[in-house]
Amino acid sequence: MTVAQETATPSRIDWTLLARQVGGLVRLELRRLLLTRRAVILGVASAIPVGIVLLVGSIPIGGQTVLERFGNRIVYETIFETVFLGAILFFGCLYVFFNLFRGEILERSLHYLLLTPLRREVVVAAKYAAAVAAVAVLFMASTVFSYMLIYLPVGFSGAVEDLTAGPGGRHLVAYLGVTLLACIGYGSLFTLVGMVFRNPIIPAGALYVWEMLHFLLPPALKKLSVIHYLKGLLPVPLSDGPFAVVVEPPPPAVSVLGLLAFAAVVLAATALIIRRMEIRYTED
Amino acid sequence: MSDGRNIVIRDVSKFYGDVLGVNRVDLEIEPGITSLVGPNGSGKSTLMNLLAGLLRPTRGEISVLGLPVTRPQDLFRRFGYCTQYDSFPRGATGWQFVFSYLLLHGLDRGEAERLTARALERVGLVDSAHRRIAGYSKGMRQRIKLAQAIAHGPQVMVLDEPLNGLDPMVRAETIELFRQLAGEGQHVLISSHILHEVDLLSDRVILISNGYIVAEGEVPGMRAEVEEVREQPLQVFVRCDRPQWLAGRAFELDHVTEVQLHDDGGGLHLRTRDADRFLRLVAELVAEGGVEVEAVGPADSDLQAVYRYLVDEEEEPS
Structure with missing residues (x-):
């Protein structure tokens, strides 16, 4: 019997207390993400698609806007x-x-979190959830605003009709779903990358190349990319070009559940790393 | 055997690759103020980080109040740690820093606010509470870390060099705070390399050098308990009217190894292997009227002396 086992009594989980603790951590993290310079950079990034759609929807070239000439959905x-x-x-x-x-x-401030009465796995889950919430809110807002701008050529009544009676509403939901799943999938992956690597350039560069060139990969390897599942959920299929290895997209349920399962596995790996982690900032 | 009230470290070693952090540490620390004293790099912070679970021992086991340090959800309700790291969450004010981490204990906002206010008051930072920590002085940063460590009312407080950077007035107030906390039955474990301070405030002292515990115990009794020290000559001072004459008499004794006259000519220091016999001699000489003694006593029975004997001279702290 160990020293600790001699006197320690197993603690039962107080779910109400745990919920308050997690709430406190999520709020702390949201404040860190949304009330700092980081939020400004994300805000600017999320405004880019809105700006692009606004440009192609409002500036006529040869008498027609790009939206009118090629079709707003495409x-x-x-x-x-x-x-x-x-x-x-x-x-x-x-x-x-x-x-x-x-x-x-x-920043040498991680130890403050690790010195609170929270299991390290809970710290990972709560920080991740807060970051997904912050990023998803910004990017989903960007998706909604940019999507609404495709109705510039048809006006308000045309937009309402397409969103309620046409395919517009379904498409918007699909884009929002892809945005959320991208935050969940890439978020888990980069959380793990941040735990393993000190510098993001090489791993992020390799991942980016892998994701962007996924259409050239053989079918078996395509399944190892996040974007393969996300593209399968997009409402308007586009060609990947003449060199693409064409495969049938996975069913939506497989894409959604697969990405959620992927995120769960990657987060579990992150939790395992942080559980064994030692605080020795001098090495970082 | 621990009854769950103490900090128990059993045969703990920590290696950073081939580099020794601490080795074969066996300690049981009771409530009160305990000081961990050693030069830079001796293993003080390693031992404290092991206690807080920020490091994992290579060998051995640690429990705090009967709780394993691998169970943060239980441990940190009773444990507060003021680390050596002089870093803070970016942009935080003193109030936000203490308050936001209190919320992670599951307290409601009202209770967290009350405890934040109390902690800031205890460290004397009420007036600066809503200023950004980035603008604090070194001493204020030290105190805000202390406030954060004690805010939730832990039973065990581990404080890594908590007096660093404090001005004399605040230093005295902080020492008084430690005494109050210890008086409430709490464990206060302090690391320091400033010996005269811990000598005055500690109930117990643990001396550490090169990763090894070289002595532990209550300060007044430590010298007597450490055999290695007992064999060393004791330094005695005498303030008197005839130091040169007394020096001559002292040299007639075979246990006196060294005599040094004070620069002002009003006394002397000497080293003796038998202080009791020397003091008896002084008493006899006073009784005979040979010398008038203003003061006499051991000059190095304090912690500094023990430390000097136990730790290499080159590592000697300030």
Whole structure:
């Protein structure tokens, strides 16, 4: 019998207390994310798709706007897939989630969290949940605003009709779902990367290349990319070009559950690392 | 065997690769003020980080009040740690710093506010509470860390060099705070390399050097308990009217090894292997009227002396 076992009594979980503790940590993290310079950078990034859609929807070229000439759904899908999903969500999540723990390690303030009466796994889950909430709110707002701008050529009544009676509402929900799942999937991945690597450039660069060139990968390897599942959920299919290895997208349920399971596994790995982690800032 | 009231460290070693942090540490620390004293790099912070679970022992086990240090959800309700790190969450004010971490204990806002106010008052930072910590002086940063460590009313407080950077007035107030906390039956474990301070405030002292515990015990009794020290000559001072004459008489004794006259000509220091016999001699000489003695006593039975004997001269702290 160990010293501790001689006298320690197993503690029962007080769920109400735990909920208050997690609430406190989520609020602390949200304040750190939304009331600092980080939020300004994310806000600017999330405004980029809105600006692009505004440009292509309001500036006429040869008498027609781009939205009118190529069709608003195709144009929006292209912007969403290439700019938003292909860059802003990826790098926005990298910026926030890589620094979720690494930022506090570099700031030498992580020990304050680890000296609170919270299991380290709970700390990981609560910080991650707060970051997903913060990033998702910003990026989903960006999705809604940018999507609404595709109705510039048809006006308010046309927008209401498409959103309620046409496919517009379903498409918007799909884009919001993809945005949320991207935050969840990339968020978990970059949280883990932040725990393992001190510098994000090499791992993030490798991941970015992998994600962006996924269409060239053989079918088996495609399944190892986050974007493969996200693209399967997009409402308007676009061609990946003549060199793409074409495979049937996974069913939506597989994409959603697969990404959630992926995030859970990656977070579990992160929790395992932080559980064994020692605070020795001099090494960082 | 621990009854769950003490801090128990059993055969604990910590290696950083090939580098020794601490080795084969066996301690049982009771409530009261205990000081961990040693030069820089001796293993004080390593031992404290092990106690807080921020480091994992390579070997051995640790429990605090019967709780394993691997169970933060239980341990940190009763444990407060003021680390050596002079760093804080970016942009936080003193109030936010203490308050926000109190919320992580599951307290409601009202209770957290009350405890924050009390902690800030105890460390004398009420007036600066709503200023950003980044603008605090070194002493204020030290005190806000202390406030955060004690705010939740822990039974065990581990404080790594808590007096660093404090001005004399605040230092005295902080020492008084430690005494109050210890008087309430709490464990206060303090690390320091400023010996004369811990000598005055501690109930017990643990001396650490090169990762090894070289002595532990109550300060007044430590010298007698440490055999290695007992074999060393004791330094005695005498303030008198005829120091040169007394020096000559002292040199007639075989146990006196060294005599040094004071610069002002009003006394002397000497080293003796038998202080009792020397003091008897002084008493006889006074009785005979040979010398008038103003004061006499051991000059190095304090912690500094014990430390000097136990730790290499080159490592000697300030």
